[in-house]
Amino acid sequence: MGGLRRVAAPFVAPGPTGVAIRDSLKGLTGQDEEVLRLVGGLLGSLASRDLRARCAAGLDHDADQWARRKRALTGQSSSRWAGSITKATHDQWALARRGQLACIQHLQVSIDMIARRLSLPVGAKGSKGSPGGYRSRQEWFAKSRRLHLLQDRLERERADCEAGRVRVVRGGRRLLCNRHNLQATRLTEARWRVRWEAERWFLQADGESGKRYGNETIRVSPDGEVSIKLPAPLARLANAPHGRYVLSCRVGFRHRGQQWADHVQANRAVAYRIHLDVERGRWYLTASWQIPPVRTAPLEAVRSGGLIGVDTNADHLAAWRLDAHGNPVGEPRRFDYHLTGSAPHRDAQVRHALIRLLHWAKRHGLAIAIEDLDFQAEKTREKHGRRKRFRRLISGMPTAKLRSRLVSMAAELGITVVAVDPAYTSRWGAQHWQRPLTTKTRKTTRHDAAAVAIGRRALGRPIRRRTQPPPPHRSDAVGHRSVQAASDVPGREETRPRVPGPRTRSVGAGRGVKAGDQRVHNRSGHTAEHKSWHQDSLPLSP
Known part of the structure; x- marks a missing residue:
């Protein structure tokens, strides 16, 4: 790190x-x-x-x-x-x-x-x-x-x-x-x-x-x-x-x-x-x-109801709606544009994609989070000498025009725009969100995962998602959960409440030596594990 x-x-x-x-x-x-x-x-x-x-x-x-x-x-x-x-x-x-x-x-x-x-x-x-x-x-x-x-x-x-x-x-x-x-x-x-x-x-x-x-x-x-x-x-x-x-x-x-x-x-x-x-x-x-400067809302007020994370790409905008806790809601959206032809045609394509994005945000009453991109230092041929295709890609992205148009058009609709640092959003989004958000009916792309990462960063949340708890019978093999509740959350170190019901096929609920005993995690002090066992004598009379 x-x-x-x-x-x-x-x-x-x-x-x-x-x-x-x-x-x-x-x-x-x-x-x-x-x-x-x-x-x-x-x-x-x-x-x-x-x-x-x-x-x-x-x-x-x-x-x-x-x-x-x-x-x-x-x-x-x-x-x-x-x-x-x-x-x-x-x-x-x-x-x-x-x-x-x-x-x-x-x-x-x-x-x-x-x-x-x-x-x-x-x-x-x-x-x-x-x-x-x-x-x-x-x-x-x-x-x-x-x-x-x-x-x-x-x-x-x-x-x-x-x-x-x-x-x-x-x-x-x-x-x-x-x-x-x-x-x-x-x-x-x-x-x-x-x-x-x-x-x-x-x-x-x-x-x-x-x-x-x-x-x-x-x-x-x-x-x-x-x-x-x-x-x-x-x-x-x-x-x-x-x-x-x-x-x-x-x-x-x-x-x-x-x-x-x-x-x-x-x-x-x-x-x-x-x-x-x-x-x-x-x-x-x-x-x-x-015109007088538009009064911007405080960042905490913008975060209160969630927002929409937007990932800017060479031919489309990938967007995903997030709630106040940083969880993706609904399905991802894609707003395409084609940067070919004359300059007026390219400008019209960008405006058409932005107005569709803004109308979607207006319907839900949410702010928009977008990367504060600047490729001026990345376009040099000395850094990406042989990668001509990549240089053409980043040179063709209308970052400055798109950002200025988005801010001006959003101000007319009363939509707040939050700018975030673009560092590692694509990499960490694909690492932590692309696979978990992929289902049998939805194929999550790398750009969709980056939109989630951008939205979580705008909300002040870490990009890394909360991992699933390990299986109870393999807790030592799988390892402990990471990125759980913060240190100031009450009760975060307490044991999980017991869920009624059988734990195995052979032992019913409420039965067995370890039923309801939370000391099972402390192997060194568990009586059922370390005390000597002997069979009682058989009764002489019924």
């Missing part, structure tokens, strides 16, 4: 702090689309220049430089557009900075793993926790060269981090790289150019509390009218007073529409973003706003 890591305590996952809804802009005229393209292109070029200035400032950036950048953008657009652009630039630079730190950590983990395996003899066997040495001299030589390459990359990344240099691509690095391999992506140059320009447009504005309908730049009225404050160079295109352009279509949010209407009518801040889906040829409007 000395090699096992410490298991973290379960906790109630905090709820979401923001809401985002989307609706399509149907019925746009050609003039509307042309105005949106011109505004997006102009503001996108300003955002690119502002991002370049922010990256050039590096770590020396301060509030004064931010104010100077905003003043320079105000003359070319407006003060509110300039505020939205500078804030988006700051967020993008901070995101790139976090990605840079994550890259440094990943490189350091890879270097440490290669150095450790190079220090072992060739062909040395590893353990379950860590791999052994490399299999051949050729592999050892190749990895030694890779070690030097990774060390050089780590030095460059650390130098950039200390200097405050980041590498950011407006529009996305993946789409930029697709330009050099159009045949593999099945895109023409013209089609790629349209997508590239659409991704680099800037049509988003932060909300302002107290202003009309919560946003002065992109304003949406309660009846669905959308109007945009045009930048100064495009003020000639205005079709409404005060330099505004009103779109000819109306928008109506079907999902959370009443919440959005309440925010708009109360003039609370609502942020909007307009973007074009090139594949579908549709324009969309996304509205988002902050």
